[in-house]
Amino acid sequence: MRVDRLWTTGGYLWRNGEGALIRSAHRSVDAVTSRRAVWVKSRGGDGAPSLAYAGLPEGIHLTLPFLEQRRGAAAETVRISSRHRWDRLSAEMAGSDTDLVVTGYDTRRARQLPQARSLTLPFRVSLVVALGDGTDVLQRVSRKDRQQFARQQRSSRWTLEVADSDADFAYFYDRMHMPTMRARHGDSARSEGRATAHAEIYRKGALFFLRQSGERVVGALCRVQPAGRTLVLRLVGVADGDLAHYHGGTYTALFLYVLQWAARNGMARVDLGGCEPFISKGTFQFKRKLHPEVVLPANHFRHKRLHFTVVNDTEPVRRFLVENPVIALDAQNRLTAVYFNDSRRSGRTRLPWRTAGMASAVNLDLDTFLHPDAAATLLSRHDASAATTPACQ
Missing domain, CATH: 3.40.630.30 (Gcn5-related N-acetyltransferase (GNAT))
Structure with missing residues (x-):
């Protein structure tokens, strides 16, 4: 095989290859190359929340553009990039004027992330039709x-x-x-x-x-x-x-x-491809009509997560959350639809979630979730009688 062809094949398999060997290699490389978390702030404007993506670099191109698009055309997107130590991310979030922070991380770094006002999402989900x-x-x-x-x-x-x-x-x-x-x-x-x-x-x-x-x-x-x-x-x-x-x-x-x-x-099956873990994602809504199973990806994203943290409780933030229900991981690591609501806004439940691989749906009251004691309140409900409660990390 020619060197250029070998390089092409290797690059494709590195990005998309399945199996434990490639996933393990990714985790080892990420541990070395991502010693400092990227931090890309996307300023809001005209009533739109400000965003930040932190952590593994691939989220800059996969996660942040989607969030910016969902934020609305009125926002003036200006990005500012930097890097921070992983063990300082919680403090950086607390001291930031950014409204929402989404952190892409390997599951082994979960302990270094904040608990309050946070949910754990898969980095991506795949939709697979069994034949x-x-x-x-x-x-x-x-x-x-x-x-x-x-x-x-x-x-x-x-x-x-x-x-x-x-x-x-x-x-x-x-x-x-x-x-x-x-x-x-x-x-x-x-x-x-x-x-x-x-x-x-x-x-x-x-x-x-x-x-x-x-x-x-x-x-x-x-x-x-x-x-x-x-x-x-x-x-x-x-x-x-x-x-x-x-x-x-x-x-x-x-x-x-x-x-x-x-x-x-x-x-035996058709893999319809992956998408961001949001019920509001058009790709998810279109492909769910074909009755696929929603699963964690078979490639290197399988062991990666998104830590979804609300830093500032504002009207634009609440509006964004209600309009964009998420696919979260519950306390038993099951995929769960989470619809946000508060005393003024009903959850966007007209966006359907039911398909194989999704365990259940939860209506999450923002007045509770964004309360200063939200992490303790939600974590205390992670028992057998409330197995569908979304997990906080």
């Missing part, structure tokens, strides 16, 4: 969605294309995937590089296009993991980045076609 039960994949969605799919399949003349040429890959990457990333995420857009996507996903997987009346409108690039008979959706895109293709059932149709293809071709 081994012989059930028609269309039965996984609601009857309303099945009926809509059947109607549009006839009227839109949808067909699934499984592409197999380098020209097809170039069309997908240059005309679909990258324009879509720019349209959806702007300057925060991140993806696999072109060479890596070609060598490590396309050459080791399958490329799908959904055609509508003969025209390619949506595409998905997947990698096949032979050991677990898993099809992993890695990159997606719509024609020329036109986000209108996300509506009208076309995007959902591609996922249903891919699930059908995977079932016909002996796959």
Whole structure:
């Protein structure tokens, strides 16, 4: 294997590889390279809360942009970066004028983080559809969605294309995937590089296009993991980045076609990919319609967590919390939906949480959670009779 190809393969596996060996190597490297926690403050503005991300560096590109987006367009995002000792993070938070601090950390550093006004979240979650039960994949969605799919399949003349040429890959990457990333995420857009996507996903997987009346409108690039008979959706895109293709059932149709293809071709499961641990995340709400199981990632994020800490109790902070329910880990390390509410605001429970892998849902009263004695109050409820109470760390 050529050195450049070896480097490409090694880099991909380092970022995305599964298994205990790679996870253990990540933990060892993180312990050395992250002796001092990053601290990136994102100023708020116009009634929006200020944010900070601390800890492991990957959260700067994965977690902070999502929080900034959810904070609202009115906020003027100005980032200020520094580094602090891990054992000083609690003091830095207490002395900061930042409203919300999210800390990415390896589970071995949990003791160095504050307890008050805090929840423990997974760093990311993965959504995986099992195909081994012989059930028609269309039965996984609601009857309303099945009926809509059947109607549009006839009227839109949808067909699934499984592409197999380098020209097809170039069309997908240059005309679909990258324009879509720019349209959806702007300057925060991140993806696999072109060479890596070609060598490590396309050459080791399958490329799908959904055609509508003969025209390619949506595409998905997947990698096949032979050991677990898993099809992993890695990159997606719509024609020329036109986000209108996300509506009208076309995007959902591609996922249903891919699930059908995977079932016909002996796959045991389809990994729909990961997302941030927030019920308000659009990706979570869309993919949960396919009835996946929500699990901790199989890669190096499996042993990483987000410490979600409220520093200042303000109206913008409370509004942000109510609008963005989270996926937390409870005292038994189970995934739990947490909806915030207070005397003036009802929890955003219209955002559904029910799917396999989620243990339960909790309505968390902010007047209690943000009280000076909140940590002791919540921790005292972590017994067998209140097993769904979210864990404080």
